[in-house]
Amino acid sequence: MKTFAKSVLAAGVALSVVLGGALSASAAEKLIVVITPSHDNPFFKSEAVGAEAKAKELGYETLSLVHDDDANKQSELFDTAIARGASAIILDNAGADATVAAVKKAKAAGIPSFLIDREINETGVAVSQIVSNNYQGAKLGGEEFVALMGEKGNFVELVGRESDTNAGIRSQGYHDVIDQYPDLKMVARQSANWSQPEAFEKMETILQAHPDIKGVISGNDTMAMGAYAALKAAGKGDVIVVGFDGSNDVRDSITSGGIKATVLQPAYRIAQIAVEQADKYLKTGSTGVAEKQLMDCVLINSDNAAKLETFALSE
Missing domain, CATH: 3.40.50.2300 (Response regulator)
Known part of the structure; x- marks a missing residue:
């Protein structure tokens, strides 16, 4: 009887292990x-x-x-x-x-x-x-930047992390548009590693060497926000800044007359x-x-920024 009971118990334990494993x-x-x-x-x-x-x-x-x-x-x-x-x-x-x-x-x-x-x-x-079609989006951003700059003036480019494929693709898209305009002159190009604090610091340094810049084109919105903060702190809030991502922060800056445009992915x-x-x-x-x-990406500027919410554009 004890042997039978032990067998039943053992079978029950084995079954519970199997079932437990199956449930897990x-x-x-x-x-x-x-x-x-x-x-x-x-x-x-x-x-x-x-x-x-x-x-x-x-x-x-x-x-x-x-x-x-x-x-x-x-x-x-x-x-x-x-x-x-x-x-x-x-x-x-x-x-x-x-x-x-x-x-x-x-x-x-x-x-x-x-x-x-x-x-x-x-x-x-x-x-x-x-x-996101980063190249298509960057061309949209580049075209808007050219128009905002009036096809001329000194500008700065802030690029993302060098190991990130998107950083290179966006930069290429920007330049395939901007480089067609000989009166647009890039006076500095630096990586800020997608970082807002780093973009702020890089922009401060660049301004010391190139105080006469007219525009900044950025590989993402976070760097654009850092650059704009540095420009505003230096009394140069009228410098044209264009970003990439479509963040709520940049949306708010656009609607308040700060950053001029971004590209929504x-x-x-x-x-x-x-x-x-x-x-x-x-x-x-x-x-x-x-x-x-x-x-595909979508250009965001003062015309449609109010429709942007959390990286999505309402109809």
Whole structure:
């Protein structure tokens, strides 16, 4: 009798282990991990919020992590996602080359990655790479800048982090337009690493050497805000500043007569599309679309700035 009881107990324990494992696996299958740069930048926070909202709407748990543009930290966060048994990773990455190994690591563990905002320098590793059409957007910004400058004058360019593919693409788009106008002369070009405090400091230094600048074109809104703050502090608030991203901060500056224009890339919507594609891929084995996808950008100036809210333009 005792032997029978022990057998029943052992079977029960074994069954509970199996069921427990199945439940854990089931829970893990419903986890989407969202990894972005620092949420101090509202653009990246918008990505995380958009991805989380769509994931929860589709029935997933979410885990939001920040890599601070540190590829080593990003690799550790991928280890966390793998250890948690995530079903998918939504990623705004920490470097076009440095990220490839991390995405491959997740793929080898059976976890697909869906990239937003920034591409990596390899295809066939991530399932999707959904990015703003940075070149198209930069040309829009460049054209607006040329018009605001009256096709002449000295200007400064602030570029983003050198390891970020988008920094180079935006700069190329700007110059493919601006360089057609010989009376527009670039007197300084410096990286401020997408940072507002760094842009403020760089702008202060540039102004000492070039006090007569007429315009500043910036690779993102955060640097544009830093540059404008430095210009205003120096009594040069009339210098033309154009940014890129479509942040609420720059929207408010435009509507109050400060920064003149920006280019909206729909961060919130792109993040949601990535989650929708992850959900479809997990259910069907395919997203139904190409790996690389471009989303067109929209020029934002005094004509439409009031319609801008959290990286989305209302009709």
